[in-house]
Amino acid sequence: MTIQIGDQIPEVVLKRIREGVESVDTPTLFEARKVVLFAVPGAFTPTCSEKHLPGFIERFEDFRNRGIEVICMAVNDPFVMQAWGRTLDAPEGLQLVSDGNADLTRALGLEMDASGYGMGIRAKRFALYAENGVVRELFVEAPGEFKVSSADYVLEHLPA
Structure with a gap:
């Protein structure tokens, strides 16, 4: 079942690279803060690299000025995510x-089967806004679309 507005973000452990590879659980990422989490089907893929992440990079300070943290997630390994962020100069x-x-993708009910493209299970393209770990807004793209999960769209539809 797909996560809904009002639901708590499921507790899952993710990976990221800072000083080295670290495990970080979702309560650490979401509790006591405002967060936009957006997911892409894959780092270095066309729409993800040309539009989705670049839009959030461009609007990053607008989110920060509203006290919102921004997290990008993909079903890729942490080394790929680090390289992708460096390639696109993520702040x-x-x-x-x-x-x-x-x-997390499965726990949110937002997975898609991209096996036909040789990519296996991936995240649907989506964005969500959470306050203190509770989903307040959810923007899930229709297959092949890029509209409602863009940085501009998300910013326009967040509570003032």
Whole structure:
């Protein structure tokens, strides 16, 4: 079942690279803060690299000025996520996290089967806004679309 507005973010462990590879659980990422989590089907894929992450990079300070942290997630390993962030000059503070086994993606009910493209299980393209670990807004793209999970759209639809 897909996560809904009002639901708590499931407790799952993700990976990220800072000083080295670290495990970080979702309560650490979401509790006591405002967070936009957006997910892409894959780092270095066309729409993800040309539009989705670049939009959040461009609007990063607008989110920060509203007290909102930004996290990008993909079903890729943490080394790929780190390299992708460096390639696109992601600012310090915009976290790129790895859901390498699609644990959070599945727990959210937002997985898709991209086996036909040789990519296995991936995250649907989506964004969500959470306050203190509770989903307040959810923006899930239709297959092949890129509209409602863009940085501009999300910013326009967040509570003032």
